[in-house]
Amino acid sequence: MKTTPLRVILAKPRGFCAGVERAIRCVERTLELYGKPVYVLRDIVHNAAVVDGLREQGAVFVKSLDDVPHDAPVLFSAHGVAPGVWDQAHERGLHVIDATCPLVDKVHREAKRLAEEGYTIILIGEKGHDEVIGTIGWATGHIHVILSEDELANLRINQPEKIAYLTQTTLCVQECARLSDMLKSRFPSIESPPSEDICYATQNRQRAVNDLAPQADLVLVVGDQASANSKRLAEICQRDAKASHLIPCAEAIEDTWFDKVDSVLVTSGASVPESLVQGVVAHLQTLRPCTIEEHAIVEEAIHFSLPEAVR
Numbered sequence: 228m229k230t231t232p233l234r235v236i237l238a239k240p241r242g243f244c245a246g247v248e249r250a251i252r253c254v255e256r257t258l259e260l261y262g263k264p265v266y267v268l269r270d271i272v273h274n275a276a277v278v279d280g281l282r283e284q285g286a287v288f289v290k291s292l293d294d295v296p297h298d299a300p301v302l303f304s305a306h307g308v309a310p311g312v313w314d315q316a317h318e319r320g321l322h323v324i325d326a327t328c329p330l331v332d333k334v335h336r337e338a339k340r341l342a343e344e345g346y347t348i349i350l351i352g353e354k355g356h357d358e359v360i361g362t363i364g365w366a367t368g369h370i371h372v373i374l375s376e377d378e379l380a381n382l383r384i385n386q387p388e389k390i391a392y393l394t395q396t397t398l399c400v401q402e403c404a405r406l407s408d409m410l411k412s413r414f415p416s417i418e419s420p421p422s423e424d425i426c427y428a429t430q431n432r433q434r435a436v437n438d439l440a441p442q443a444d445l446v447l448v449v450g451d452q453a454s455a456n457s458k459r460l461a462e463i464c465q466r467d468a469k470a471s472h473l474i475p476c477a478e479a480i481e482d483t484w485f486d487k488v489d490s491v492l493v494t495s496g497a498s499v500p501e502s503l504v505q506g507v508v509a510h511l512q513t514l515r516p517c518t519i520e521e522h523a524i525v526e527e528a529i530h531f532s533l534p535e536a537v538r
């Protein structure tokens with residue numbers, strides 16, 4: 228183990244985005260207004276520490292609306308839901324508080340519009356991700372989901388003259404640009420999203436890692452395996468052959484990682500509380516003396532207002 232000071236570089240921006248802050252605040256406000264328990268369909272955001280914290284305050288996380296009593300408020304998560312879930316909630320007369328991130332909602336509305344206009348939609352995204360499941364639901368029968376060159380090569384489109392593409396909000400910017408370029412060359416008439424679908428928070432966190440990782444021997448990405456934008460940050464490092472670890476919290480750190488390391492970049496995904504990052508820094512300080520510096524690549528000043536029901 229080295230005894231020289233460890234240079235700890237904190238990437239900025241990191242951690243909570245405006246959509247996650249809004250979703251968590253929605254649960255807290257619902258608890259304040261209605262008392263516990265309040266029900267949340269699926270994980271409000273993809274971070275176990277956040278979910279556990281809200282559970283302790285009185286939130287009950289359920290996989291199905293069937294598990295929600297008819298007189299209790301229920302929140303939809305930041306990733307949004309398909310219209311069939313809204314229909315089911317209305318049929319049961321449930322009081323819904325919609326914590327869908329406005330930037331996810333934008334993609335869902337765009338999918339709906341394109342489907343109504345008869346477009347075939349290629350969605351660049353992860354099959355099975357909550358946001359993608361929701362987007363498919365808004366354009367049932369019109370959407371093909373791809374995330375690789377092979378999946379693009381295997382696409383069979385009946386009406387290639389009326390086709391558009393959309394993307395999940397939390398993709399790797401470079402990988403998505405590569406796939407969308409390939410889509411455009413295979414389907415020259417394909418329509419692009421009216422504005423960027425990959426959200427500002429995903430782009431900024433990736434930019435910070437791209438810019439700062441070359442200064443560090445090792446990168447620690449704080450985030451859960453279920454968090455798409457946290458995984459993307461670790462994948463950027465893997466793509467550039469940079470030593471890196473995706474860890475949910477300080478307890479996952481193996482001290483031997485730092486045996487030959489002089490500098491470490493620490494960042495976190497958009498669903499990760501700052502307390503987990505500070506826990507990582509505190510753990511590093513137990514290993515050897517550290518110098519701590521924060522490098523801001525972009526300043527973020529985006530906030531989303533709460534839904535009227537909990538304002």
Ligand code: SF4
Pocket residue numbers: 244245246247305328329330331396397426427428429456497
């Ligand atoms: S990562 Fe982007 S799309 Fe997802 S909640 Fe945050 S701001 Fe919204």
